[in-house]
Amino acid sequence: MKRDKYEKVMDLAKRRGYLWSSFEIYGGIAGFVDYGPLGTMLKNNIINIWREYYVVREEFYEIDSPTITPYEVLKASGHVDNFTDPIVECKECLESFRADHLIEECTSLDTEGKSLRELEQMIREHDIRCPKCGGELGEVKRFNLMFVTSIGPGGKRRGYMRPETAQGIFIQFKRLAGFFRNKLPFGVVQIGRAYRNEISPRQGVIRLREFTQAEGEFFVHPREKTHRRFKEVEEEVVPLLPADRQMDNSIDPEEKVIEITIGEAVRRGIVRHEAIGYFIAITKRFLKDIGIDVKKLRFRQHLPDEMAHYAIDCWDAEIYTERFGWIECVGIADRTDYDLRAHMKHSGEDLRIFVEYEEPKEVETYEIELNYREVGRIFKGDLKLIEKKLKEMDNEEMEKLVREIEEKGRYILRVEADGEVKEFEILKDYLKIRKVVKKIRGEKILPHVIEPSYGIDRILYCLLEQAYREEEDRVYLDLKPKVAPIKVGVFPLVNRDRLPEIAMDIKERLRREGIIAQYDDRGAIGRRYMRMDEIGTPFCITVDGQTLEDGTVTVRDRNTREQERVKIEEIVDYIKSKLE
RNA sequence: GCGCCAGUGGUGUAGCCUGGUAUCACUCUGGCCUUCCAAGCCAGCAACUCGGGUUCAAAUCCCGACUGGCGCACCA
Known part of the structure; x- marks a missing residue:
């Protein structure tokens, strides 16, 4: 049997102290690896060069946050819901199935957003049985791709091992914005472990349950997804595989990748804005710098249905490997304000940044003065909510309020609190409204975030594979001097x-x-x-x-x-x- | 998670069918030798993936687990 390159590389890596399987003397467990002495040095060298790019040159600042994350954070970020597959097990043959998929197949009903109990009810109502043996199905359970743990004694507080390092940055957004003196754009990085309880991890270091990410979050004004230094990368030629070309069957598969300067790609709208384009270029330079052959590199845009729940656009840097083909090593995503919006909503903290206009604008608006003797008596504890809502109203809403109060003498104010919508009847004599002309110096905006996210373990494997050389009388690793351990x-x-x-x-x-x-x-x-x-x-x-x-x-x-x-x-x- | 296949020193292997604790080579360690690309000589370390069963006796036969490979499923 001929050994393929993967086998030869992993064999060398194991023998020489690059990569070892974890817990080996106890039989080992899939999805975990140890970095041996040389592997650790190589990894550190890669990470330090990465820092050279992002921290030193791009002026991103690095933070380091806990890997254990409380439930609330990941509930807010969407990971608790989007990372959970509903699974149902057959009572007879013990085979397990994706409950939602099963229902959709059998009934063509929509299961989107249904709770576990609702799914279970649907199974019973339609008498769905095990597709394999016809046996009765048990209860619907969650299979969560996140590792669960509990915080503190008694196990009352649920926590997860973080599924990405990014959340640590979003959580501290307010502090970070303060650190950068509230001036957009700014960038933050985090390098560290992330955890995903893969159902069936294989392929050694390619799919791990615990792995190292180096992530950058570049916060920008939602209307200015540009990059100050885009000019410096404009001429960089990159191999792009856009979504529309992937889906176009009239193009020869060999011809789907286009070689184009990143400047041209942005001008022609292939890459939707400078910020993503800039990090595509930086990623190419970084990978080339550590020794990745650019002929084995391409940037593939995600198809609409493979996008993560938080992204509207994503380009993966994929590196070609002999056994596994093209594998995703870096993801460059436009996460919009998805995460900040989610954390703002769930935590109640205002995560917006005040951005001054170049010139103050004069705006006609209304000033409201509450008749406290009256409203205090009527609304009691809810008054705080009402005050807050009135303060946050935009001009359009305000005009509607003024109109209705004048025409009908009353206005129904809807306030969302703790997931409920409360309605309050506001009468004319509760408040005094004055028309004023205000000078607006700026506005509060919620930044969007462009995220370059690097899978260090995969990059390291690709580097080893590409460095592996065989000659008649020897084997050597053609590692660049700067990364060699x-x-x-x-x-x-x-x-x-x-x-x-x-x-x-x-x-x-x-x-x-x-x-x-x-x-x-x-x-x-x-x-x-x-x-x-x-x-x-x-x-x-x-x-x-x-x-x-x-x-x-x-x-x-x-x-x-x-x-x-x-x-x-x-x-x-x-x-x-x-x-x- | 399912199905198929595999698992012997650090590496590659022989032995397994036909039960009697293991072959060979390389590597590695110590010594001798050696003035530039895995030389030679001497000595040494080092393995039956794990658990259970059958048997007087299991690397060998049976069952299970784990790990790895392939296919299916999964892959925010």
Whole structure:
């Protein structure tokens, strides 16, 4: 049986300390991996370069929030409802089915938004039985893709392991807006673990139950989804696979991807605005920079029916792998104000930002003065709600109120509170209305968010796969020096004549300068080179007889195997220049 | 979660049908040797995925679990 590349790469990764299956001595469990020593270094290198892009150059600021998230947050974000599949189990054969799908198939009724009990009732009413054995179906249960936990003793407070790092940013939006002194646009990132209780995770590191995300949230004015520095990326050519071309069967599948500058793509409306376009370009540059072959990269737009519940547009950076084909490694989504709106509604906090106009506007409006002696007596505790509603009314509503009060002498005020709509009858003598001309200096808006979200584990796998090289007499990882875990191997050619001491000293010098170097004097020199090749170490320094005469050593290049003589005194600078 | 297939040192394997605790190679460790690409010699470490059953005796036969692969389902 021929081993495919996935197998060879994972085998090497396991043997050499890149990736291990977790909990292996207890039999292992699917969907979890450990990063070994080299894997951890590689991962950290990737993440640090990512920070270089987003934190240093894009001026996004990084935060770090808890992975355990209380129920309310994920209820508000839609994850509790949208992450839950209703499942029903056959009492006889124990087979389980998606309850909603089953009902829709059997009755062609709509199950959208139905509760578990309603679904169960529908099953009983229509006498739906197990499609496999005809047995009776049990109760409808939730299968939630989020890991559930409880907070505190007694387990009263339900919590989940976060399904994405993004929510941590949205939750702190008010603080963050304050940090950025309420000026749009601004960006925030978070790098950390996220959790999804996949039904059947496979494909090793590609689909994990616990994985690392690096997410950026770029908050923009809803009417200005532009990017200040779009000019800098305009000429970047990107491979795009738009939704309409995916669905158009008249196009040859091989021809569906179009190579186009991102500037042109935005001008022609293929990419709907600069902000998404900008991050597509940045993503291409980042992936190229860490060593991803751009010929194996494409940006695929989500089809309307595959979009997440919070997004109106999404482009995935997909990388081609030999076994799995194109896999999603980065998602660049326009989440609109979905999350902020949801959290604003559920928490009651005003998450809007005040944006000043360039010039103040003069607007005719009304000022309302309540007759407190009267309304206090009538509405009692509800008065606060009414006051708040009146304050928040926009001009249109206000005009309607004024009109109705004048014409009919009364107005029915509807206020939403705690999920209920309350109605209050407002009579003419409850209030005094004055027409005024106000200078409006600006307005409160709820920002939209553009989200580039990177799956670090998948990117790391793709990088390993693409770096994997086989030659007649060796296997090596063609990792870029800047991502390679070990930068330099240092060897004495033979173990005598003080060569080991000199080599050890060179290793120490490199380490002191922050360069990860490894000393090795075991076995023949060729064997040591091979070991370093296999883990992707780009350079090997060898101390030989000539070193004793002229103070030079050889530096071997991993890919070409060519050697160059360099003075020991210059070795640190030499290596440093090669690592950039 | 369902169906099919597989699981022996770090890696690749022999043994399984026809029960009697394991073959070989590479790697790895220590030593000798060695002046540039897995050389050689000596010594050593190291495995039957886990649990149950049958049996005097299980890597081997049976059942289950776990893991991996493939197909179906799932994939905000």
